[in-house]
Amino acid sequence: MWITSTPERALTPTAIALGNFDGVHLGHQNVIKPVLSHSLRSTVVTFHPHPREYFSGEPCSLLTPLEEKISHLKKLGIQQLVLLTFNRELASLSPEAFVKEILINQLQPRYISVGEDFRFGYKRQGNAETLRTIGEQFGIKVNIATLETNQQQRISSSRIREAIVAGEIELANELLGRCYTLNGAIVAGEKRGRTIGFPTANLEVPRNKLVPRYGVYVVKVTSTTVPILDPHPGVMNIGMRPTVNGKQATIEIHLLNWTGNLYQHTLNVELKQFLRPEQKFNSLDELKNQITRDCQQAITIHNQ
Numbered sequence: 001m002w003i004t005s006t007p008e009r010a011l012t013p014t015a016i017a018l019g020n021f022d023g024v025h026l027g028h029q030n031v032i033k034p035v036l037s038h039s040l041r042s043t044v045v046t047f048h049p050h051p052r053e054y055f056s057g058e059p060c061s062l063l064t065p066l067e068e069k070i071s072h073l074k075k076l077g078i079q080q081l082v083l084l085t086f087n088r089e090l091a092s093l094s095p096e097a098f099v100k101e102i103l104i105n106q107l108q109p110r111y112i113s114v115g116e117d118f119r120f121g122y123k124r125q126g127n128a129e130t131l132r133t134i135g136e137q138f139g140i141k142v143n144i145a146t147l148e149t150n151q152q153q154r155i156s157s158s159r160i161r162e163a164i165v166a167g168e169i170e171l172a173n174e175l176l177g178r179c180y181t182l183n184g185a186i187v188a189g190e191k192r193g194r195t196i197g198f199p200t201a202n203l204e205v206p207r208n209k210l211v212p213r214y215g216v217y218v219v220k221v222t223s224t225t226v227p228i229l230d231p232h233p234g235v236m237n238i239g240m241r242p243t244v245n246g247k248q249a250t251i252e253i254h255l256l257n258w259t260g261n262l263y264q265h266t267l268n269v270e271l272k273q274f275l276r277p278e279q280k281f282n283s284l285d286e287l288k289n290q291i292t293r294d295c296q297q298a299i300t301i302h303n304q
């Protein structure tokens with residue numbers, strides 16, 4: 001849901017300012033352009049925690065955890081993110097009560113845009129048309145966006161999640177309209193990588209980030225905290241490292257033809273292609289030979 005709202009009341013329930021309210025940062029171009037008049041702010045409204053988490057009672061892994069969502073929305077020039085706490089009280093509001101108590105009383109929107117399949121209110125009783133009808137009574141224009149499709153199928157987050165879990169990263173990227181990205185800080189590992197000629201930076205992602213299928217990927221890496229070539233090509237292994245009897249899953253990145261220190265820095269890793277599943281090799285030499293081949297394949301793919 002996207003709402004253009006006035007600023008005074010929008011700071012309840014929880015509003016996260018994404019940028020300068022006098023203007024909008026447009027991605028990396030560093031252009032500041034005033035686009036809104038009459039103090040309206042472009043606002044994205046989302047539920048937090050995710051309704052799926054609320055109903056299942058279990059933490060669920062997400063395509064875009066909150067921090068990452070904020071970063072994407074900032075790049076798009078959205079000025080404010082509003083989080084509605086999804087709890088029993090919110091879930092029990094009728095569609096009319098949701099519109100009046102949450103939207104009208106607190107956000108004061110002038111214009112709302114939702115997707116065709118939007119559902120809201122107790123037991124998902126309200127839909128996009130309901131919102132339009134109720135909105136009209138309050139002078140709010142409701143835009144109903146038609147759904148994007150791919151191969152005649154609706155693009156849904158569950159379809160994207162399935163592709164990521166299956167390692168079908170190119171399909172996931174096509175459906176997302178951008179590359180699936182892992183963000184996090186680089187932490188110390190067992191310092192073995194450097195001894196086999198392939199130092200690998202260990203990435204720590206948020207606990208609720210959906211981790212792709214275990215295996216080796218071609219990646220592109222950017223960072224705002226370290227002067228690496230932007231974006232820099234690399235290879236990434238996700239998994240248990242059976243060759244070295246790893247005890248827990250790690251996400252490790254080797255940057256091609258690069259040396260430097262990445263500890264404590266933050267990397268954004270864009271997944272481009274799945275190369276192969278993880279394997280248990282009989283020796284470190286065999287592993288090293290395979291990683292050499294992975295790097296060669298990655299260079300070919302990057303040059304295409």
Ligand SMILES: Cc1cc2nc3c(=O)[nH]c(=O)nc-3n(C[C@H](O)[C@H](O)[C@H](O)COP(=O)(O)O)c2cc1C
Pocket residue numbers: 189190191192193194198199200201202216235236237240241242243244252253254277278279280281287291294
């Ligand atoms: C491109 C690439 C492919 C890898 N493939 C495998 C693999 O198939 N099997 C495996 O056990 N470990 C694999 N690894 C992980 C290595 O075992 C790991 O990087 C090495 O043990 C160094 O670990 P350290 O960073 O904790 O020192 C791979 C690493 C990279 C960078």
Ligand SMILES: Nc1ncnc2c1ncn2[C@@H]1O[C@H](COP(=O)(O)OP(=O)(O)O)[C@@H](O)[C@H]1O
Pocket residue numbers: 186187188189190191192193194195198199200201202253254255256257258259260261262263
């Ligand atoms: N090309 C490179 N790719 C990834 N990390 C590199 C590279 N060159 C140097 N490094 C440094 O080496 C570290 C990884 O070395 P490694 O021996 O695998 O140690 P660790 O087990 O602590 O990850 C990285 O965190 C980074 O600081």
